Amino acid sequence: MTGNEGVERRWSVGELARATGLTVRALHHYDEIGLVPASERTGAGHRRYTEGDLQRLYRVCALRGLGLSLEEIGTVLARPADDVSALRAVLVGQLAHLDEQATRVARLRAQVGGLLSRLDTSGMxxxxxxxxxxxxxxxxxxxxxxxxxxxxxxxxxxxxxxxxxxxxxxxxxxxxxxxxxxxxxxxxxxxxxxxxxxxxxxxxxxxxxxxxxxxxxxxxxxxxxxxxxxxxxxxxxxxxxxxxxxxxxxxxx
Incomplete structure (x- = not known):
């Protein structure tokens, strides 16, 4: 994306927050921990994000949607974009975690079903x-x-x-x-x-x-x-x- 012809657009942290639905505080945190650092600063020290920063933020949001922690996301992004080994290892661990959650949900469902049966047979x-x-x-x-x-x-x-x-x-x-x-x-x-x-x-x-x-x-x-x-x-x-x-x-x- 460009503003003036030949000049790549820059986004302020507020503009980026409104565009992504993230909070300014979250974007500041991502910058401070090096997950999505702003590539540029104005003379007054304000953050300015480039198209490359937006692409990285998009990957972060996608991985967060899979339930990965910020630390796990950092591990994935530290590898070259075409290196899938880190992402695969993290997703294998995430799948095991989801399987464990599914087991707990199944147990909880059975327990709640038992309480419902009691309600049906003997009241509250x-x-x-x-x-x-x-x-x-x-x-x-x-x-x-x-x-x-x-x-x-x-x-x-x-x-x-x-x-x-x-x-x-x-x-x-x-x-x-x-x-x-x-x-x-x-x-x-x-x-x-x-x-x-x-x-x-x-x-x-x-x-x-x-x-x-x-x-x-x-x-x-x-x-x-x-x-x-x-x-x-x-x-x-x-x-x-x-x-x-x-x-x-x-x-x-």
């Missing part, structure tokens, strides 16, 4: 129930690795919401029936206990694929937060239901 949860749910989510996440969380998220997605809801209802029904046998003092090797706990484990396997590490992490999470989980699941605190199931599993194996 009270604040203590919601707080307990959030506390339980936090404690469980601490015990699973990212790979385990991703595996379970994939299996939930493959099952679909209808199948998950049906399994949840069956699982709670099993818990009530097993709890009644426990309360009646039925030994864990009794055929009724074995049948119910076998189905309990089959439902669990649909979510964790029989991964023994996930089973162990789940047991560890429960051991570390029995009171909270018992309240969340509607069991009498200290009922020992999970321990009862574990003993039945040991007899079966």
């Amino acid at each position: 949860p009270d604040p203590e129930q919601i707080a307990t749910t959030l506390e339980m989510i936090s404690m469980l996440d601490e015990h699973y690795t990212r790979e385990q969380q991703e595996l379970m998220a994939e299996r939930r997605a493959a099952l679909g919401p209808e199948a998950i809801e049906a399994m949840k209802l069956e699982w709670f029904g099993l818990a009530r029936r097993i709890g009644q046998l426990q309360e009646d003092g039925v030994p864990v090797d009794d055929p009724r206990v074995q049948e119910l706990t076998s189905r309990w484990d089959e439902i669990g396997s649909a979510f964790h694929g029989g991964d023994t590490a996930i089973v162990a992490a789940t047991d560890a999470a429960y051991e570390g937060s029995k009171g909270t989980l018992d309240r969340q699941l509607g069991w009498p605190e200290g009922s020992g239901l999970v321990d009862y199931v574990k003993r039945a599993r040991e007899v079966r194996s």
Whole structure:
């Protein structure tokens, strides 16, 4: 672009801010850190941007739109324009980050879906129930690795919401029936206990694929937060239901 014939146009920082939608402060910051420095200064010290500066700013805005940090953008722009290796490395890392975010969103979606199901079946949860749910989510996440969380998220997605809801209802029904046998003092090797706990484990396997590490992490999470989980699941605190199931599993194996 030119103003007078043969004279390349210059932009002030205010003009550039209005043209790009960026703030003057952001442009000053880009200049100060060397990301998009103004190529020229007036005699009074005011910044003046050239067409080359605008082209560089365009690349910065495009990379910001991909979610890259200013530091990552600086790494990309430090390479020649035709060298794609730096950009590729940054985008590979960005894709991994987005995959991780997608997994967290999938978990959050499942959690919110669970709360909606509660609203549909039993009305508005009270604040203590919601707080307990959030506390339980936090404690469980601490015990699973990212790979385990991703595996379970994939299996939930493959099952679909209808199948998950049906399994949840069956699982709670099993818990009530097993709890009644426990309360009646039925030994864990009794055929009724074995049948119910076998189905309990089959439902669990649909979510964790029989991964023994996930089973162990789940047991560890429960051991570390029995009171909270018992309240969340509607069991009498200290009922020992999970321990009862574990003993039945040991007899079966």
